Amino acid sequence: MAAKRTAQAVWEGDLPHGHGRVKGTSGGLPETTVSWVARTESSGGKTSPEELLAAAHASCYCMALSAGLGRMQKPPTRLAVEATATFDKVGDAWKVTTMELHVIGKVAGITPAEFETAAKAAADGCPISGALKGNVAVSVQAKLE
Helix, strand or coil, X not given: CCCCCCEEEEEECCCCCCEEEEEXXXXXXXXXXXXXXXXXXXXXXXXXXXHHHHHHHHHHHHHHHHHHHHHCCCCCCEEEEEEEEEEEEECCEEEEEEEEEEEEEECCXXXXXXXXXXXXXXXXXXXXXXXXXXXXXXXXEEEEC
């Protein structure tokens, strides 16, 4: 059965001076504020669609890598992923141009080369990576603790 997840957003005012709120309906993503300034300049304690995308990608990628390592009979003790989405002006439009994934893993009995191979495969198998494919350049850097 397909899983559906819902988020809600409200925006007030024009783009440069307005502000908004976003929240998940599950209760797992509390209401947080967004603004154009937080998106393009300084966050000032607010989030942005790109930060939310990076959070989604980091968590999805952790799950994909954990599953892949499990299939190798080398389940991780810990995976720490930092995802960085770059939001930049391309021509006349704004675009998410890159997503950088940096993963540090604690995995017993694995070589650095095996971990790197698994990390790159997870980026291809992660559903969020799949949603970005063809639109956003995704890179992966992996190392063991």
